[in-house]
Amino acid sequence: MSRVVLEEKVLSENERVAARLRAALAETGTLSLNFIGSPGAGKTAFLERTLEMLPAHTRAAVLTGDIQTENDAIRLQRYGYPVRQITTAGACHLDARMVEKHLGDWLRNSLELLLIENVGNLVCPTSYDLGEDAKVVVLSVAEGEDKPLKYPGIFRKAELMLLNKVDLLPHVPFKPELAIENARKIHPEIEVIETSCTTGAGLDRWLTWLAARAERKKASAKPLAEFSPAS
Ligand SMILES: Nc1nc2c(ncn2[C@@H]2O[C@H](COP(=O)(O)OP(=O)(O)OP(=O)(O)O)[C@@H](O)[C@H]2O)c(=O)[nH]1
Ligand SMILES: [Mg+2]
Numbered sequence: 001m002s003r004v005v006l007e008e009k010v011l012s013e014n015e016r017v018a019a020r021l022r023a024a025l026a027e028t029g030t031l032s033l034n035f036i037g038s039p040g041a042g043k044t045a046f047l048e049r050t051l052e053m054l055p056a057h058t059r060a061a062v063l064t065g066d067i068q069t070e071n072d073a074i075r076l077q078r079y080g081y082p083v084r085q086i087t088t089a090g091a092c093h094l095d096a097r098m099v100e101k102h103l104g105d106w107l108r109n110s111l112e113l114l115l116i117e118n119v120g121n122l123v124c125p126t127s128y129d130l131g132e133d134a135k136v137v138v139l140s141v142a143e144g145e146d147k148p149l150k151y152p153g154i155f156r157k158a159e160l161m162l163l164n165k166v167d168l169l170p171h172v173p174f175k176p177e178l179a180i181e182n183a184r185k186i187h188p189e190i191e192v193i194e195t196s197c198t199t200g201a202g203l204d205r206w207l208t209w210l211a212a213r214a215e216r217k218k219a220s221a222k223p224l225a226e227f228s229p230a231s
Contacts (some may be wrong), residue, residue, distance in 0.1 A: 014096050048076060060114075063114070065117060134158070
């Protein structure tokens, strides 16, 4: 079998599992977000700050993907929410089956929010639907303003770009307005929030975005029990 045919087969199998996941998440009204960014962009730090600031009693859970180590899960477990590490043993992205397998019984417990940290990479995770409501791309100011132009796939698919580490702006030659302009050349509607996990800048805007999205998802929940068979 040629490589292209094999890739198409793997992707279509992934689409099938992702559709099943999306249906399950729709039924429970769970908002699911897939965080994608380069190694070290600050995905785990951002999720740590998010867990720290979530309103009390939020039913949230985190899946974090890495090629090796449980380091990120250990960091994230400090905040009192269920966290599971997915180690891909070489794969440069998560796929829908890995997510489904690690969800366990979380969805049965009226989960409101599922946060998924993908493997650090701006390329491979882009092609794999995880059944999420939105992809969130994390770009840090240490990476260069041209990244949206060089890696357009993820900027095209992400609904939100977190421009992270803005506390470092005095120390790096990075123009946030140029990075945003480049992202919007690829995806004119992409929303942008400038954040710092160190100072907490932008996190209030992020929590407002998150609350609005979670509320919308909850309101659209369609438990199967609500449907009565057509008579
Ligand atoms: N100055 C500054 N440092 C940050 C910020 N966010 C994250 N960092 C630091 O950047 C480094 C990498 O952060 P991580 O959260 O591990 O990055 P990651 O994207 O999860 O990395 P991988 O999981 O390996 O892909 C750590 O030393 C963080 O403390 C920020 O907003 N400002
Ligand atoms: Mg991480």
